[in-house]
Amino acid sequence: MHKSPDGDAVGSALGLFHYLKLIGQQEVTIVAPDPYPNFLNWLPGSDEIMVYTEQEEEAKSALKKAEYIFSLDYNNLKRTGDLTEILEDSDACFIMVDHHQEPDEFAEFVLSKTSASSTAELIYELIKNLEFDQKLTLNSAQALYTGILTDTGGFRFNSTSAKTHRIAAEFIDIGLKPHVVYDRVFDQNKLSKLKLMGYVLNDKLKLVEENAAYFALSQDELNAYDYQKGDTEGLVNYGLSIKGVVFSTFMRESSEGFIKLSFRSKGDFDVNKFAREHFEGGGHINAAGGKSDLSLQETIDKLEALIKEVKLELSQNA
Numbered sequence: 001m002h003k004s005p006d007g008d009a010v011g012s013a014l015g016l017f018h019y020l021k022l023i024g025q026q027e028v029t030i031v032a033p034d035p036y037p038n039f040l041n042w043l044p045g046s047d048e049i050m051v052y053t054e055q056e057e058e059a060k061s062a063l064k065k066a067e068y069i070f071s072l073d074y075n076n077l078k079r080t081g082d083l084t085e086i087l088e089d090s091d092a093c094f095i096m097v098d099h100h101q102e103p104d105e106f107a108e109f110v111l112s113k114t115s116a117s118s119t120a121e122l123i124y125e126l127i128k129n130l131e132f133d134q135k136l137t138l139n140s141a142q143a144l145y146t147g148i149l150t151d152t153g154g155f156r157f158n159s160t161s162a163k164t165h166r167i168a169a170e171f172i173d174i175g176l177k178p179h180v181v182y183d184r185v186f187d188q189n190k191l192s193k194l195k196l197m198g199y200v201l202n203d204k205l206k207l208v209e210e211n212a213a214y215f216a217l218s219q220d221e222l223n224a225y226d227y228q229k230g231d232t233e234g235l236v237n238y239g240l241s242i243k244g245v246v247f248s249t250f251m252r253e254s255s256e257g258f259i260k261l262s263f264r265s266k267g268d269f270d271v272n273k274f275a276r277e278h279f280e281g282g283g284h285i286n287a288a289g290g291k292s293d294l295s296l297q298e299t300i301d302k303l304e305a306l307i308k309e310v311k312l313e314l315s316q317n318a
Contacts, residue, residue, distance in 0.1 A: 042184045
């Protein structure tokens with residue numbers, strides 16, 4: 001999975017993991033480049049995920065021995081951070097399953113659909129097409145549902161289709177309880193996380209040119225609220241909830257020395273293109289990520305200048 005794994009990356013990996021085990025594949029290992037958010041710890045099998053930054057030698061050994069490597073929720077090896085060189089040197093057969101735009105050509109087998117709501121939806125499709133007698137288990141259903149739930153913003157983004165809902169319905173038929181998954185993913189917050197959210201919305205929200213909003217947090221501000229990975233997940237979407245805003249950005253200083261950015265948009269404003277051209281990133285038309293090696297203030301200045309350049313395009317989507 002990719003660096004800074006989210007619900008879709010972890011859910012897709014665990015959904016496939018449980019199914020491969022079910023059909024008799026015993027030597028299956030999930031390797032994450034770095035830790036995933038705490039709100040995913042409840043997923044069955046999450047304790048078996050090998051985190052490279054914590055188990056470097058074990059992860060290297062597993063990847064070196066691998067005959068097949070499933071590249072889930074990323075389409076460029078550079079998205080795997082410290083795993084990039086290891087994967088580039090691997091002789092394994094790569095199988096890419098992903099829904100992001102502009103995939104690189106590194107995999108022998110590819111299931112890539114930008115119209116899919118999530119990679120978890122594509123893993124469901126892959127499993128169905130394998131045509132084994134074994135049916136999806138509740139463990140796989142919970143993992144894949146979590147991937148879909150988080151990557152569609154709770155089934156509200158425009159990538160959510162009738163097919164997405166039919167898949168969710170099948171998971172419910174298996175025994176999945178949507179209210180339980182929602183509670184475990186979204187309603188197990190620390191008090192410090194809620195206080196951080198209040199601080200961001202009250203003091204850090206900035207509007208630019210009427211149709212754009214951004215939030216920016218320094219490492220000191222994150223530390224003041226006992227920041228843990230996942231605490232700022234979804235904050236970028238609050239910008240789009242403001243009437244007239246069609247482009248929202250959240251940025252924060254990372255412990256790795258760069259600025260991490262998340263972009264969201266409405267309508268036809270393409271944040272995938274915006275991120276690729278200006279912030280070494282990419283993703284989807286309405287959801288993308290990027291990075292900046294400038295300081296936080298310099299990144300803010302750059303973003304504000306870019307927003308003024310696309311002012312007309314933003315107003316046309318408002």
